[in-house]
Structure formats: structure tokens, C-alpha cells
Amino acid sequence: xxxxxxxxxxxxxxxxxxxxxxxxxxxxxxxxxxxxxxxxxxxxxxxxxxxxxxxxxxxxxxxxxxxxxxxxxxxxxxxxxxxxxxxxxxxxxxxxxxxxxxxxxxxxxxxxxxxxxxxxxxxxxxxxxxxxxxxxxxxxxxxxxxxxxxxxxxxxxxxxxxxxxxxxxxxxxxxxxxxxxxxxxxxxxxxxxxxxxxxxxxxxxxxxxxxxxxxxxxxxxxxxxxxxxxxxxxxxxxxxxxxxxxxxxxxxxxxxxxxxxxxxxxxxxxxxxxxxxxxxxxxxxxxxxxxxxxxxxxxxxx
Amino acid sequence: xxxxxxxxxxxxxxxxxxxxxxxxxxxxxxxxxxxxxxxxxxxxxxxxxxxxxxxxxxxxxxxxxxxxxxxxxxxxxxxxxxxxxxxxxxxxxxxxxxxxxxxxxxxxxxxxxxxxxxxxxxxxxxxxxxxxxxxxxxxxxxxxxxxxxxxxx
Numbered sequence: 323x324x325x326x327x328x329x330x331x332x333x334x335x336x337x338x339x340x341x342x343x344x345x346x347x348x349x350x351x352x353x354x355x356x357x358x359x360x361x362x363x364x365x366x367x368x369x370x371x372x373x374x375x376x377x378x379x380x381x382x383x384x385x386x387x388x389x390x391x392x393x394x395x396x397x398x399x400x401x402x403x404x405x406x407x408x409x410x411x412x413x414x415x416x417x418x419x420x421x422x423x424x425x426x427x428x429x430x431x432x433x434x435x436x437x438x439x440x441x442x443x444x445x446x447x448x449x450x451x452x453x454x455x456x457x458x459x460x461x462x463x464x465x466x467x468x469x470x471x472x473x474x475x476x477x478x479x480x481x482x483x484x485x486x487x488x489x490x491x492x493x494x495x496x497x498x499x500x501x502x503x504x505x506x507x508x509x510x511x512x513x514x515x516x517x518x519x520x521x522x523x524x525x526x527x528x529x530x531x532x533x534x535x536x537x538x539x540x541x542x543x544x545x546x547x548x549x550x551x552x553x554x555x556x557x558x559x560x561x562x563x564x565x566x567x568x569x570x571x572x573x574x575x576x577x578x579x580x581x582x583x584x585x586x587x588x589x590x591x592x593x594x595x596x597x598x599x600x601x602x603x604x605x606x607x608x609x610x611x612x613x614x615x616x617x618x619x620x621x622x623x624x
Numbered sequence: 625x626x627x628x629x630x631x632x633x634x635x636x637x638x639x640x641x642x643x644x645x646x647x648x649x650x651x652x653x654x655x656x657x658x659x660x661x662x663x664x665x666x667x668x669x670x671x672x673x674x675x676x677x678x679x680x681x682x683x684x685x686x687x688x689x690x691x692x693x694x695x696x697x698x699x700x701x702x703x704x705x706x707x708x709x710x711x712x713x714x715x716x717x718x719x720x721x722x723x724x725x726x727x728x729x730x731x732x733x734x735x736x737x738x739x740x741x742x743x744x745x746x747x748x749x750x751x752x753x754x755x756x757x758x759x760x761x762x763x764x765x766x767x768x769x770x771x772x773x774x775x776x777x
Contacts, residue, residue: 330766405744428740428764447738449765513768 326620327434327441331452331488336495339459345615346460346608353611357623358387364417365391366409367444368400368424373584374444374453377606378421381613390416410436419621440620448484454583455488457612461605462493462540465579469496473537477503478544478564478589480510485583486544490514500525501534505560507551530563536573541566543582543589543602561588568593581605634670640687642709643699648672650702651682653776657698657731658691665689677705693720698731700724701758702776724755732760735773739765748777 328334334342349355363382367375375393382389390413395401400409406429413420414437422430423444430443430450445451463469474493476486480502490500491514500518502510502525509527518525528534535541546564551557565588566580579601582590586602594600617623646654648671655661655669666687675681690710699706700722710718730747741748741764750760753768760769 406740407744424740425738426740426743426765427736427738427767428734428746428762431764432740432744432746446740447765449767 325440325622327430327437327443328452328616328620329430329434329441329443329446330450331455331492333452339456339492339495342456342612342615342619343460343463345619346456346612347464349611349614350608353384353614355384356386357618358382358385358621361387361419361621362417363387363389363391363617364413364420364422365389365393365444366413366420366422366424367391367393368395368406368422368429370394371423371445373606374423374451377609378442378444378453378613381610381617384610385614385617387617391421406433407436413437414439419617442616442620445484448482450488451484452488453609453613453616454485455492456616457605457609458485458489458542458581458583459492460612461579461581461601461608464608465601466539466577469493471497471499472539473499473501475501475503475535475538475541476510476544477531477541477566478546479508479550480504480544481508482547482550483544486510486542487514489542491517494518494521494523498523501528501538502526503528503531503564505529505546505556505563507556507560508546531566531570533573535570536575538574538578541574541578541580543580543586545585545587545589565589565591566594567591568597571597571599574599634668634683634685636714637666637668637685637687637711638714640665640685640689640711641691642711643684643686643703644681644707644709645675645678645705646682646684646699646703647678647705648680648682651684653702654682654684654699654706657702657776658695660684660686663689693723694725696720697723697725698728701728701731701774704758724752724758726752728752728760731776732769733775733777734762734765734767735769735775736762736765736767739767741765 410433419440421442421444424446427447427449430446434441480486548557578599582602651671669684671682672680706722708720709716728750734741734748749763753759753761758771
């Protein structure tokens, strides 16, 4: 996998995904290893994403690598009208690997064609965010001891949420049963249901929370964003339906864990935080180990 | 009788390629895709000719020009039923049909307004996910552009 880019989750095979998760486990056991000594990593955030950027920078720092880049395109040459093509050509000569977040979809694929160093897609518009998917997989495997035959519930904005789309496609490798809970306006798009049909996997759609969550191994929560609704009244109607509260977890399975890509707003009540089934902050921590594993894999340093 | 008239409208060529059964409305797209507006060869074409299959068809005759299959398949998006006759010394020596290729580069526009190909000078690239009712998956933004939203660059 050396010198390859990670743009889309399906760039990696099932076996390659497993290898990265195994390596992430090694970094969890021993996070500080100076494997990136002498390496320079560019972190290009054409749109701000504090969480993802800090996670990457933490991973790079723990590996002893140095960082160049920007956190916001308003302070870079992009404001002077430089094309993505030229920015990547230039940065390519300054570093050993590029991590980039960009508002346009397909930008990371394009950058990976221009660059001679590996490119890691840290989010291209509403398209892909594969390192999030890998850390989600790591969190699921760690909490369930397996990825096989799980019952995964996805809740909230299933229409625009790229994290649920990528996770769905990845989990389809392991005979997952899916349950989708969302308002009518934000249902899982047909293309992903067709994807599951073709894979021969079962999925069920629900409009609200019910006792059905007692079957869940994983509840993957997402934010229902106001700007996704054409009618603000519709938003007001649904915004409180998809809130997970501690008392709703009474009949859930003991192995069940709640994940969320964060940031959360109100969709998980703070009274859930103290419940051992809440796993979203550990999930964010797993992001650092997973990104350490991805960086080392793409640079051939494992 | 009709055959004779058509031959009169679009006169025969001695050597070259005849592209028949082009949908009349896409004649100029075919010309553009094959770059016929930039070559020096003698070209004659007729359009809005009657066709049982297409309603109204167009026909293009290009003298002294022969196409590679890869070239000709590029018109599949706009003229999927097109038939080619290769002419040598006024006789048809070979017939070809166009085939929708597996990958398409640089002909169609991605319909996703947020796709990078609509912001920078990137040659569009697609995987053809459906050949019957042509549907293209952008290799950049991974969104699908379907037949009804298909725009030729």
C-alpha cells in the first residue's frame, strides 16, 4: 500500500482495511513512536475543520513528524485566486504526504492525480471522509470484538450524512443488518439501498425511535442540521424526535455502544454521557490511533 | 425512389466514412465530439431526413477519413444507434456500429454543481454504470449523471 493515496473508502480492500485496524491497535498500545522522524506532512484545510485537523496533527506529532499547512483557506494563496492544481503542485515539493480537506467534491481525487506524494482525503464536500470511516470501523471492532453479523442503527440525517454512507458501504463487507431511523425528508438515498440489495443485506427503515433499538449492537447518531430543511417548520417538528436520552437505553443490549462523528448539538442528551454505553469520546480518541496507522501505511513505515 | 433522392441530397463519397442514423437533434454534437469542425476534409451532411427508427435522422459523409473504434465510440452518448459505413472506391467495404464504452473521458459534464470538474480545468472522467439508459458515475465526485441530465461539453 506504500505511496498510495486514500481518497475513498473503496480504495482499500477488506483485507487492507483489517490491516490498518490491526496497526491502529498497535498504536493504541503504544501511541508515541517516532516513525515520522524527518518527515514533513502538509495539512491543507481549504475549509476549517478543527476536530479532524487536530486529530491528524496529534497523530503526526506523536509520530515525531513535522507539519506545514494552513487551517483556513482565507490565510492561504487561495484567496489570491490560485487554483487547486497549482497549490498541490507547489506543496507536493515541500512534503512527504498531503492531508487535505476541501469544499468541492472530487477535489481529493484530483489532487491525488497531480501529487507524486500520497494524498489523504480529510473530507471533500459531501462526498467522502475515509479516515472517519476507518476510525468508526476501529471503534466498532474494538467494542464488539468483531465486525461480523452486527446490527447497526443509523439515526438522523441519512440523506446528506457522508459518514453514514461511507460506513454503510464499508460495513457491507461484514454481513451487517442495518436499521435506519430518520425523518421522511432525510431518508437514506435509494442508491445506498440498492447497494445493500445487491450485496444481499437486510435493512429496515423507521421514522422514529422505538423498542426496536433493543436489537442494536451499534447506534450511530448524526446531527440533523437545520439548513438541510427547505421548510423551517419541518425542522422544528423533527428536531426533538431524534434525540437520544438515557432512559431510552434501558432495554438495550449490554454490548451496545453509541457512536457519533461529533460535533453533537442536542441529538444525544448529556445525561447519556455517563452511561457506559456512550462511546463517542473514546471514538474520537481512536481517531488518532487510526490516523497514525493510515499515515504509516501510506508511507510504508509499518 | 426515396433512396435515390437521399443520395441526391447528400452525395456519395469515393473514399471515407459515412455516419448514418444520427438523431437529427444531436448532429452538431456528433460533429463537435469527433472534431469535424476542425478538420480540412470534405464533409457533407444532411439532417431532418426521414427515418423509421429515429423519426428524423442526420447523416454525415466524411471524405478520406477513417476512425479508430475508440474515437467512434465517443459518439455513443449522443448517437447510440449510429451506423458507420467505410467506403472505398464508392463501395461499402465495412460496416460498424457504435458501442457505449466502459469509461468516458472529456465528453460529458458532471451534473454535480459542487464537483471539482466544474471549477477547475479538469478533464471529466466517468465510469459507465448503465449502458442502456446511459448513466455515468463521476470518477472525481462519485455522483451519478443520468441520461436526462447529460450535457455534452
